[in-house]
Every structure is written in structure tokens, then in C-alpha cells.
Amino acid sequence: MSGKLDLDPVLVARARELARRAGRPVVELARSHTTVSVERAVLRLAGVSGADPDGIPWVNRLVDAVVADVGLGHGVAAPVFDALAREGIADVTLLAQKAAAGSVRFQQPAGKAATAARKAARRAVAAGVRQVDRRRAERDRLVKRYGDPKQRPWIYLIVATGDIYEDIPQAQAAARAGADVIAVIRSTGQSLLDYVPEGATREGFAGTYATQENFRLMRAALDSSSKELGRYVRLTNYASGLCMPEMATLAGLERLDMMLNDSMYGILFRDINPIRTFVDQRFSRQVHARAGIIINTGEDNYLTTADAVDEAHTVTVSQLLNEYFAHEAGLTDELLGLGHAFEINPDVPESFRLELAHALLARELFPDAPLKWMPPTKHMTGDVFRGNLLDGFFNLVGTMTGQGILLVGMMTEAVVTPWLSDRDIALQNVRYVLGAAGGLHEDFVPAPGGFIQQRANRVLGEAVDLLERIGEQSLLTAIAEGTFGIMKRPADRGKGLDGVAAHEDDYYNPATEILEAAA
């Protein structure tokens, strides 16, 4: 698959080095800060579950209580397990309930008490991590038993009714109709909730709430579909927004297989504080690495706001940054579903050749990553006939350039949430293209020095130029100044900033310790 574009290996190495240079200060920042959501994820691994009668999870109540007494900068693990010992309680959830009632005081333990508390915390969190490990082994077993999809790319379909009990039959029907991966879209605005809702949910806005119980229900349903169909059907949700680390943790505990997890999406598109995002992201990726979850990055989003030709290089830059952050957090190439999209205006001359060039560039820069290929949305107008044609060309690029995961485009994009028939027609489109041209990538070799090679090399060159400029200032400054997706997001602004703290000298996080020891 490599060598079709005649990319200059020196330039490619330079691009990676620049991405590393731009990303390193951000990693340092992430290593020296924590957030309320990271701490809540630690408590979830330690076994705190459930919610109070108002639906506020006990992890939130417990972290809030600890923060009120000792602040966030020490990490909550030591104060919580110190209080557990002092109160003589065995169950952390019970402690959370007592703390919420105001009957427990927290302190940062010192000396022997600190050693004991850390040891107890580590033991509890290790049990949670072992559960994640068991789930990963279970997936490996099931994949072995039922098998992976026969073809590449894997066919990725979305369901989103708002009601988990409606989603389940729709997801199973989609799997039967050929979907290899089911993504349950989240309710609008969930990314800005600073807690994870509890239980099975039947009401959502343009999507279904991501909850541990909904994860469990859908995974169980797809397990029975896998058995029925003789191929392992994967499940996707979102590790994004203010609860990114907790979502990753719940996904690991419930054996989700892919998670949307972009390094900058929340900052740019949801106005979440940059530091919060980078700290949360690093932890969530460490969990994904442990759980064997494929991340899907969100570069397609840049192209929905900016021009897909002029700004093609920002996709490459973001992919390189996502790759650096992912590797640093322990994710291997097989788990890197780097995103990109078919979003060039179809009225642009040679738009299909440009798409081919961009898609092949991503393929060759990241030969071992699955790559997630996203369908047209910006130029889908309600003309469903033209939309179906565009989706066909999108599918063709996907197979000609060896993409790993293909999100099935709907001709009714921008019209309605997909109907049963829309999904059927869309899958028919995919099946036709993969059936008729599934091996075309073997024959497709762009002419040396021709349009496609020139275009790909030019985009790579522009990406290197942009990375050079970012390197001269810093990634945080670049984000503040609107380099990506035209949004300006300064580091001292944005949602969730008050849930960020710098580590104190005695900061302790048993989850990070365990996850980093393995890496």
C-alpha cells in the first residue's frame, strides 16, 4: 500500500518531529494537572457506582466533598481511602453517600496513614483495571470465535433514536443488513454535562444519552447479533466532552470497541477549556490503550467549518498531533482510527481526484492505522438523488485508498434522521461499490508526477509549514489564535476550567500509576 505518492521520507520524518515538538509541552501540562473528571474516573475504577435520588452520580458527590475539604490538587484517592479507614467503612459508594450527607470530613493523610491510604486505593483501582483487562480478553475471545468482518473497510453505521430500547432493534437490524460497527449517537449537549447520567434512558435530544447501563444493554444485544451473524459486531460511543475520562473508563468496563476521542474537538467545537481537554484526553487515551479500544479522531469536523481544499493540510496536522498524543498515551497504531472526510465541494473541478489525493495521503502517512473515512455532509443539500451519487463516489475513494473504517453516508443527510429505507439504500450503495471495485486499490497507481501525486505532496508541504509556525509559538497559542477550524480558544477560557488543578507535591493517582507502569 505504500509508495504510491512518492512522498519524501525526509519531509515525513520532519512532519512527525515537528508534531512531537508541538505536542510535548501539552503533554507536560497534562502530566502536571488533574481534573474533576479524571478523579471521578479513578473512583469509578475503585468501584463507586450509582447516583443520588436527583440523578447526580455518587462519584460527583464524593469528588465535590473531597474538593471542598482538601482541594483537588492532591488527587482524591488518598483522602478518600484515608476517610474509609478512619470511618471503618468497607464500601466506597457508602462513603460517598455519607460524604454527600455531610457526615464525613476529608483530610490529606500524612506519614503512615498516607502509605496505608495509597495502598488501599491502589488495590481498589487495580481491581477495576483488572475488570477492564478481563473485558479486553473477552473481546479477543469473541473476535476469535465469531471472526472479524470479511472485508475492509469495516462498515460503520449510526443509530440514534433517543430511546435505548428503540436503538437496540435498530442496531440489530443494521448489523443484519451488513453493519460491522454500530455507533450510538449521544444526546445533543451531553458533552457539556459535567456528570455521566445513570441508568437506561428513553429520552434524548437527537441522540441517546451515554450511560453505563445503556452501554451494557447495547453491548449485550450486539453480542447476540454477533452470535447470530457469525462476525463480531463492534460498538462505538463517545469519549469526549467534560466527562471524557469517565466515558473511557465506562467503555472499558462494558467492552465497547471504539470511542470517538479527538485531542482538540472539545476545545474548538464545544468551547471546553484547552487544559481541561488535554488533561482529560491523556487519561482517557491511557484507558483506551489498556482496554484495546480503537479511538476515532475528529478531523472531519475541521472540514465542515473550513474549506476542504484550502484547509486540507490542517487535517494532516491534526492527524499528526493526534498520532503523537495517542502514542504518548500508549495507544498502538492498530488502535488509531484517525479521521478524515469527503467534504470537497462537488462543484470544484477535479474534486474527486483531490479527494483521492487527500485520502491516499492519509493512508500513506499512517500505513498501520485503521483510518476512519467520513462521508459528505456539508454539500448534502436535500437533493437526495445527487446525495446518493456523492455517497457512491465517497465509497469508491474509501475502497480505492484502503480505508479501515467507512462511516456509511446517508442520502438524507441534512434532511431527516435516517429512515429504515435510507439506511437500506445507503448499505446497498456500499455493497455495490465494495462488490464491484473492492480490489481496485491493487490496480490504482497514480501517474508519477501527475495530479494526485502533486496534490498530496503539496498538502504535506503545507502541513509541515503550519507545524513549523506552530512550533515557533506553541500549540496552546495556535489554538488561542484560531489556527484550527477558525475558532479562537485561549487557554484561560472555556467550559470546565474550574475543574482543573495543578498537582500538589503529594499528588497521587493510582490509576495513572498502574496504566503507566504497563506502558
Added chain:
Amino acid sequence: MTAAAEKTIVRPYGDTTGDGMVQVSFTLPVPHDKRAEGAAIQLANKMGIDPAMLVHAKPMGDGFTFFVVYGRVNHLVDLAAVQVVERDFPLLSAKEVNAVVKQRLRRKLSVVGACIGTDAHTVGIDAILNVKGIAGEKGLEYYRELKVTNLGAQVSVPELVEAARVEKADAVLVSQVVTQRDAHLHNTREMSAAFREAMPAGKRPLLIVGGPRFDETMTGELGVDRIFGRGTTPGEVASYLVHALVTSRKAAA
């Protein structure tokens, strides 16, 4: 005027004037067999398509069939009887909004948004303001010439008034989803009264509320300039802002 332009009665056009031909597609929740095809023809007939040609029938999943039907529809369209509610402002693209603000206002148009009272549902305000937007349309943050301040949820009315003053708001957008005991109406009245009290008439920002349960005709009663109901898109709000604050104002002056 030509004869064709005077004609007020028309029929759909396939390939011959007056042939009345249409094409529809739909799904019925029945497995594909002879009876299903008959059922599709029956539906088409009831829709006024007669004769109806069933050109495609395909089973989908368990117990569903997809149909494509062509046929002659017997309904007539009377152009003279067409009634449309005209939007009282033109719908502009993001580019056009930016251009008008830049050329005619010559500064950024400042918008402050919030959910007021105890309402924690930021779905509406975020759909309109966040770049992410809704239904494929970008929110107001995406508009280069708009300066958007999104205060989020559970903002008190005094905080909102203060933020509007600090940001020199041209418009204030308030979203209300919760309607228990008419909370959305009380909150909106409280908000408009506070702005009337705090700022003289000419200095007040344009007050806009939105939410799924508002009656769009209640502006006078609630003391606001505009109400947007369910299904409003960011583009409509942006177009209204330009209309109310730039184009119609300059035209009147």
C-alpha cells in the same frame, strides 16, 4: 403576459403538459409478497395516484418492504389559492450575514446568550450559539462578524443584564426549555422587565427568547422583540439579527 403565465390551475409535469405524473417512495411494515404490492398500490390510489405503476419493491429487514411508485395524480393545483406565511426578513447565508455586518455596521455585532432561571437545559442555546450548531448548520459562533458570549445555564437575570452591559450586547438570546408552572413565561417577563428598568429604550439590546413551547405571537405580552419556536436554526436567528439590527434600522434612519 403569455397565456401560460396567466394559467392558475396546474398539474405535475412528467414529460407532457398536463400528464400529472409523480414519483413517490415509501416503506410499509409488511413482508414482501403479492399482498404487500397490492397494499402499496392501494396507498398510492388513496394519495390520488391513479393509475399507479409499482416500479420497484424490495424487502428490507424483517417485515418491511420499500416501494417506488410512478403514476398520474388526479389532484389539481390552484396557484391562486396558494397561501404562504411570508417570513418578514430574508434568509441570509453566513457569508451574507458577515458581509452585511462588516459593511454596514462596521463593527462586530455582539450577542449574549443564556438559559435563565433554574433551567439547566442548554440544548437550545448551544444549538443556536455553539459552532457545532444543529442539523448541519453551524451556530452563531461560526459567524466571523458576530461576537458571541454564551453564559450557559442557570444564569440569574441580574447577571444577564450585567453581562449584556459589559459586552455592549446588540442582542440578548434567552433559551427556555422547562415549562413547569409556566416557568418559561415568568422568567421571560422578569428578564424583559429587568432590561426595561436597567436601560433606556434606545440603549436596550434586542431581546429574543426561544424554546419549544413558546407561542411566537406573544412578543408584546412578554415584552420581547422576537420569539423563536421549535425547529429554529442558527441561520434564521442570524438573518433576523441582521434584519432587525442592521438592514431595517439603517433603512428607517
